[in-house]
Structures are given as structure tokens and as C-alpha cells.
Amino acid sequence: MTDTRDALTIARTSDGRLVRRPLSPHLQVYRPQITSILSIMHRMTGIALSAGTLLLAWWLVAAATSDSSYATVSGFMRSPIGLLFLLGWIASLWYHFCNGIRHLAWDAGFGFELPTVHASGWAVVAATAALTALTAIAVVMAL
């Protein structure tokens, strides 16, 4: 036994023989599917949102500091690059939010049948698009 991977893949049969558990086919031989794409997107949006917390913290700290530091954050958020960040953050948030609810439903034991998994996946895509558009419009109107 050399590493953790061995510890995870080596197992014992009921009659006591040591065997290496079969590995799933590698990711790269799979055709992309709605299930796998949405799954990795949950992780990517989780990472994007994590980066976005820097912006959240900056906004709060600046608001607690001074008018001029607040003006700096506001200025950044209204710049083209700032608005692009904001749009990416809003889209990531709504995707992660909707798909997160889907995850929680699975955790509660619902929605595992393949047709349901596909339907809930497309529902997440549609809801993300709608919520992102709505939020973006609200931001633009308030600017």
C-alpha cells in the first residue's frame, strides 16, 4: 500500500481475497451530457462565487471606512469591467442557487429518475437565465 488511492481501490471480497475495485471509465471517453455539464458548472460557479466574495468584502469594508473609499468601489463596479464582473457574479449566483436547490432535493431523496434529472436540469438552466436577466435589468434601471 503506497498511497491513499490504493487504500480506496483495494478491497476484500467476501471470501477474503484482496482485489482492486474496478475503476469507472475515464472522464475523457464520455460524450458531454446535460448531467455532467451541469455538475461541473456547479463547481465552477462555486469557485467563481468564492472569488466574488472578495468584491463583497471590499464593498462592505469600504462602506465602513470612508466616503472616498466607498466612491472607489462604486466607481469600479460601474466601470465596464466592474459591470462585467457583476454580471458574471449574478449569473453564477443564480445558477449555483438553483442547482443548489436541485442538490438539496437529491439529498432529501427526490428526483433521481433519469427523465426527472434531465427535466430538473433544464429547469435550472431556464430559471438561471430568467433570474439573471431580471436582476441585470434591475441593476441597469437603478444605476
Next chain:
Amino acid sequence: MSETAKTSTTKTGGKLHVGVMQSELGRARGLGSARSGTHHWWAERVTSMALVPLTIWFVIAALRLVGHTRGDVAHWAANPVNATLGAALVIVTFHHMQLGLQVVVEDYIHAESMRMPMILAIKGAAFLLGLASLVSILKLAFMG
């Protein structure tokens, strides 16, 4: 550990090496616990559930602050309901984030010498960033 654990051969001929002196407990160590092993997973779900209403509240609150001054933000935070929910959002979000990022690092960083430092760095950064956000909300709430 029984004799059969010493070595064994797969169908394809590859040798399976198992440390003779290593007990089953030794093999299992560091791979999670039978009792506390679900704690991380459960904490990620609890924070997710809390984030559903908090996120909706936050997006609406933030939208109403777009285009306003620092003074307006302070005025908003002076309302105890906003300060409480804002503090809750910050605490839960940063906790949820560091739990999630830990799993991402564990999945992709295999070198032991890299993994632990990265996880500790993420936890430290999340803690400080979260604390800075929390202190800021409280400062706005109490001192404007």
C-alpha cells in the same frame, strides 16, 4: 490482519501491495471517520439551506442600494433586521465557501505537501475576509 493481506494478484497480473505491519485501522486512518465523517458533508447542506432565503433577501437588499451613497448604506445597516440578516449572510456564506473549497482542493491536489497548506491558506483567508465583512457590518450598524 490476515495472511492473505500480504500480497495478492489481480487477473491482469498486477501486484497488490499491502503493508504487512499495517492494521485495518491503519489503512482506514485519514480516510474519514465512522462517527464524525459526515460532519463536513452535513455542514455544507445546513449552510446551503440557510443560504436559500438569505441569498434572496441579500439580492433584493443589494439591488435597492445600487446607486446610493455610503450614508444610505449606513442608514440601511442601522436597521437591526438588516444588520442581523447581513451578519448571518456573511457568516454562513464564508463558512459554506471554505467547506466547499476544501473539497475542491482535496479532489484535485494530490501531493500531500501541497494539499494541507492550500487548505489552511483557504481557511485562513476565508476566516479573515469573513471577519472583515462582519466587523464592517457591525461598524456600519453601530457607528454609521
